[in-house]
Amino acid sequence: MPSISTGFDGQTVITTFEVTPGTAQDLLDELTDAYDSFISRQPGFIAAALHVNDAQTRISNYSQWRRREDFLAMLRTPEMRERNRRINELCKSFAPVMYDVAACFD
Numbered sequence: 001m002p003s004i005s006t007g008f009d010g011q012t013v014i015t016t017f018e019v020t021p022g023t024a025q026d027l028l029d030e031l032t033d034a035y036d037s038f039i040s041r042q043p044g045f046i047a048a049a050l051h052v053n054d055a056q057t058r059i060s061n062y063s064q065w066r067r068r069e070d071f072l073a074m075l076r077t078p079e080m081r082e083r084n085r086r087i088n089e090l091c092k093s094f095a096p097v098m099y100d101v102a103a104c105f106d
Contacts, residue, residue: 002062004104005101012062012064012101014062014097016061017087017093018091018092019056024059027091028059030083032050038080042073043066044074048063075096
């Protein structure tokens with residue numbers, strides 16, 4: 001489970017997927033399979049969470065990695081390149097963006 005804190009010394013990646021209600025569940029299934037069978041086993045992976053909005057038009061993926069290079073290395077693998085082609089077919093667009101935690105509130 002992701003743990004968000006300003007003291008986090010790793011890389012946070014938030015990816016937003018734009019989808020249609022008809023493909024939201026298919027994309028969630030594809031992403032879940034990617035995490036279960038591949039991404040979570042990659043060096044540097046810490047944790048991730050998937051979020052879907054009520055209208056099922058956006059899916060957000062919050063992931064944490066030990067280092068930026070670990071995330072980039074995972075993206076470059078042949079398996080993830082193939083998975084990203086399938087993911088691309090299920091959504092209008094997606095964009096992974098790297099972030100640093102700036103503040104947390106209780």
